[in-house]
Amino acid sequence: MGNICIIGPRAAGKTTYLAGLTYFSEYRGDRTHYSIQPLNDDARNLATTAKETILQGLPVDPTRLGDRIHTVEDLPYYSFQITVKGKLFQPKTTIQLNLRDYPGEVFEKILHASEEDSIHAEFINECLMNDVSGCLLLFTEWESSTDDFYSDLMSRFFTMMDERSRLSNYRLAIVMSKCERGEIWPGRLDPENDLFGVYLKNTLKTIKQSIPKQNVRFYAMSTFGVLGRYDPRPNRTDALGSDGRASTLRDPPRWKPYNLIEPLCWLNAAKI
Template sequence: MLKSIFKPKINQNLKPENYSGVLRVIGDRAAGKTTYMAALARWPNADFSSPVELVISANKDGEYLIKQAQNLIEKGLQIEQTRLANDVLEIKDYSLRIVLKKSDNFSRSNTVLNLDISCKDYSGEFFSDVLQETDCQLLRDYLNDCFPATGIMLMIDGTTHRKDLEYARGVDKLLVALAGGDILGQKRRIALVLTKCELADLWGNRHRPKFLAEARFPIIFKRLESWQDLGMGNVEYFTTSAFGVTGNKYFKPNSQQIYRGRGGVASVLEDSKKWRPFGLVSPIYWICTGQRNLELDKD
């Protein structure tokens, strides 16, 4: 169904290879979920050497993301946090196509790879509050909406390591609920995505996401690894930055910090002309294909 609505303006001689995925983005209020999605849809100042050819919105919700990026992020303003929907049908469903040059010698290839995604980002209240309920219709509605997803992006502000135990409880609840409602025995892919990695205490280990996840969030890491060892699904680890950095030799976060505390970091974009996000496509590629593309993890 998605194929018919995507008409990318690229070389017609290129041979397309198509993958698709239904994603759910879950995380605390401060994780930057919608900012991540808006930066992805906007895909600003793309590097010519990047495997990503372009990102195209495919529905009104996808267009909404681009407007959020243009009207708020690029003007140095914050995107409003997603409010908890009392009806899951009200949650925006972002449809995007990500077009990549073929990863093997991509600069010379005449083949492109299309990632067609349908993605919802749940309000932070779902992760912090609703998941803690034991008998709640709203929780059941959200989980029923989550069951068809082929992959889950568990998004965490990389600076919130002091909330590791608290987050782990939410992860436990989510994993148990998904297992209990999955009558088809579907093996999901869960990408643990650390955000805000333009910050100095995270940037240095951006190319070691598994190490960084275990070092900063050892309890969550252990829970996810145990879930994977039991054969329930697959887990992979990623580092991202919606704002990126500036500088060639000495890197500086391309963000202005508004607040920093136990609950995370709140920032706005500093220089829109130098706005180049980092690592946004890598977890989506893995969820859609089951393989890691190391080119997407490069700066």
């Protein structure tokens, strides 16, 4: 894997995901364990962010447009080397991961961007350039009222991919984030059918009709996880952040994320 994008609407948990991924420099889960080595200052700062915010019960500040961000070059750029070991007898996999953390409002503007919106144009051009192999796309809202919006947004995104001849050679790992929520936690094992197929039916239909099936896979993910195998309450509480709603870690000693690395492994292993 070379360059990928992590994109999604506001409050999808993109920055929190990256901070959590980096904090667990040696993580052993039920199915895989991995080690991650930050390769630049922005990536190393993410681990500090996790220690100083998430572990202290504070929300991670989202990446957002403002006084400091006017172009793509103003956004944090992260570089990691990730070593993944799967089940017994499976060989180790090394993933070189390079990405930017795009503000959610840039992604949402796909539907209504103007030609004068330079950062949106840069976002699309960089996201779909030839040396970007694909993206991790996080959704979080699953109420039926968001389904039409997501469906229209994805339809426009696929049109942009087609205009750049990327429909056949671009991988999409589509994720329902914050799956620790009690309403959707039971659907995490088959997110395509039990989450997207139940809550975002139009969005799922648009995706499956627009991109070759071998180039897309659906996941559920939780940066905070649940309190334990026999206590599936979310290890998350709601709080007020700089943009209104925010999430914080409920019980730091029992912090165990769910499925952080698996979408990256698929993006790395898929052959197009």
